[in-house]
Amino acid sequence: MGLFYPLEKAGIVNPRNVYYNLSIPILFEHALSRREGVLSSTGAFAVWTGKYTGRSPKDRFIVCDQRTEREIDWGSVNVPIEPDTYQKLKEKLLSYLQGRDLYVYDGFVGTDPDYRMAVRFINEFAYQNVFVQNMFLEATQEELACFVPQFTVICAPNFHAVPDLDGVRSEAFVIINFTEGMVIIGGTSYCGEIKKAIFTVMNFLLPEKGVLPMHCSANVGDEDDVAVFFGLSGTGKTSLSADIQRKLIGDDEHGWSDKGVFNFEGGCYAKCINLSKEKEPQIYQAIRYGAIMENVVLDEETRQPDFSDSRYTENTRVSYPIELIPNALIPGIAGHPRVVIFLTADAFGVMPPVAKLSKEEAIYHFILGYTSKLAGTERGIVEPEATFSSCFGAPFMPRSPVVYGKMLGEKIEKYKTRVYLVNTGWTGGPYGVGHRIDIDYTRAIVRAAIDGSIEDEEFYQDPVFKFLVPKKVGDLPAEIFVPRKTWKDPGLYDQRARELQGRFEAVMQKYKLSLE
Numbered sequence: 001m002g003l004f005y006p007l008e009k010a011g012i013v014n015p016r017n018v019y020y021n022l023s024i025p026i027l028f029e030h031a032l033s034r035r036e037g038v039l040s041s042t043g044a045f046a047v048w049t050g051k052y053t054g055r056s057p058k059d060r061f062i063v064c065d066q067r068t069e070r071e072i073d074w075g076s077v078n079v080p081i082e083p084d085t086y087q088k089l090k091e092k093l094l095s096y097l098q099g100r101d102l103y104v105y106d107g108f109v110g111t112d113p114d115y116r117m118a119v120r121f122i123n124e125f126a127y128q129n130v131f132v133q134n135m136f137l138e139a140t141q142e143e144l145a146c147f148v149p150q151f152t153v154i155c156a157p158n159f160h161a162v163p164d165l166d167g168v169r170s171e172a173f174v175i176i177n178f179t180e181g182m183v184i185i186g187g188t189s190y191c192g193e194i195k196k197a198i199f200t201v202m203n204f205l206l207p208e209k210g211v212l213p214m215h216c217s218a219n220v221g222d223e224d225d226v227a228v229f230f231g232l233s234g235t236g237k238t239s240l241s242a243d244i245q246r247k248l249i250g251d252d253e254h255g256w257s258d259k260g261v262f263n264f265e266g267g268c269y270a271k272c273i274n275l276s277k278e279k280e281p282q283i284y285q286a287i288r289y290g291a292i293m294e295n296v297v298l299d300e301e302t303r304q305p306d307f308s309d310s311r312y313t314e315n316t317r318v319s320y321p322i323e324l325i326p327n328a329l330i331p332g333i334a335g336h337p338r339v340v341i342f343l344t345a346d347a348f349g350v351m352p353p354v355a356k357l358s359k360e361e362a363i364y365h366f367i368l369g370y371t372s373k374l375a376g377t378e379r380g381i382v383e384p385e386a387t388f389s390s391c392f393g394a395p396f397m398p399r400s401p402v403v404y405g406k407m408l409g410e411k412i413e414k415y416k417t418r419v420y421l422v423n424t425g426w427t428g429g430p431y432g433v434g435h436r437i438d439i440d441y442t443r444a445i446v447r448a449a450i451d452g453s454i455e456d457e458e459f460y461q462d463p464v465f466k467f468l469v470p471k472k473v474g475d476l477p478a479e480i481f482v483p484r485k486t487w488k489d490p491g492l493y494d495q496r497a498r499e500l501q502g503r504f505e506a507v508m509q510k511y512k513l514s515l516e
Contacts, residue, residue: 003020004145012154016101019101020106027129027130031127041299042305044292045292046296047189047295052188052189054192054315055190058169064083089184090182103125106139106149110263112255118139118151119149120149121155128155128191128194132194138266159186160186161187172187173185174197183201191292203215207407210258212256212257214228224334229341230342235343238252238271240341248327251269252265260336261335262333263332266322266332268283272287274307276307295313336415337417341420342420342422344371345371345372347386347431355467356418356419366390367391367402370388371389386503405515420449424437428487430496444473444474458470464494
């Protein structure tokens, strides 16, 4: 089938060959013949992304024009770029694409037909066209026959910008133009840039339709008991939502409408450093034919992946269609969440493993977005670094955090949703002294939160953070629920806890008036 909507509409002229919505087997044949990667022993296709093994947030821009000038929360995260600067760089990119093979995929973002968006992906690499097929939603033949994209993403990793000439910061760039309905990406082959750019678009557009966009994973039990998990990369979103006892709705981005929760995507993009069959069986078993591994070290002879080897990056990744998760909910549409869980990897080691939040506390901690960036998720991060990422996804939330926070508060009040803050980080001391909380403990806590049994426990008020903390959960060691008791020096714990709470207050100061 040919393209109903011509490539010339995106400014692309004189390409060499245009491969449209090819099947995954044929795309893999192209990728192998072009030496874009190799086949691993599991059947997954392995690639190496070179210099950029994670997102490059300082190289992402949004075009500032009449559409966005007053709607975007401009600053160090949402960096403006002038329309003329964007146009000149785009013209150079389009010139570069002349005479080159292009891989085009037309599909959708958003499983709910009422809120989905038609997107065209134009890729220089064949394997990245597999990636977008894994991650986004397939159009039917009837839909392709009249497909008109609402947004177009052009990704050309081998095209490098010249910072001094092109008005950007490095050879890599990701630029979103909401007025034009276009994303251009160059200089980086890290697949996460494609995924997160189009999710940023959704996160900007959906509030206009009364839908809360969420950087979260979500699953559901047999009684339609939906749970959503907020958290930055590395905090456990993917691992904790992939529960064999529940159906996976999705692992990264969702919308919460008046009908319930729906997944943005049709696949998963999971971290796989230190992945084990015992700890994360669903992800482990999904790494087979159809999946793409990024920067995973392979044995030279057997092509067996070594998930413990971080020589290229801590941010090793695997992309796979959600159908490879045995208990995935397809399509990813479910009811209203009974439970919202905020995941934080506390590098200070002072947060309890779980706390119960009121509506006001939920809005506070949602906007605060405290966690630790983990090694490898962004360039330059080599060890956990405390950070505050509003809405647990500031790089992808272009509007003011207050907009999203107020929407969350309205939703949890309307649907009587319970909210918990869960620490998947350190206990017994800060990073380098204490140790990371056992994921099996976290899973037990999460299950107790979801089934409601945690509400049967006795709670105490944390003297520093003021939220309610259970004195125990099931048969787990009671001492972990009073983090002060896990430190060798309780006085040092008190000092560090007060320091962190002080940082909380300093960060939230600029939002205080807007929330009142």
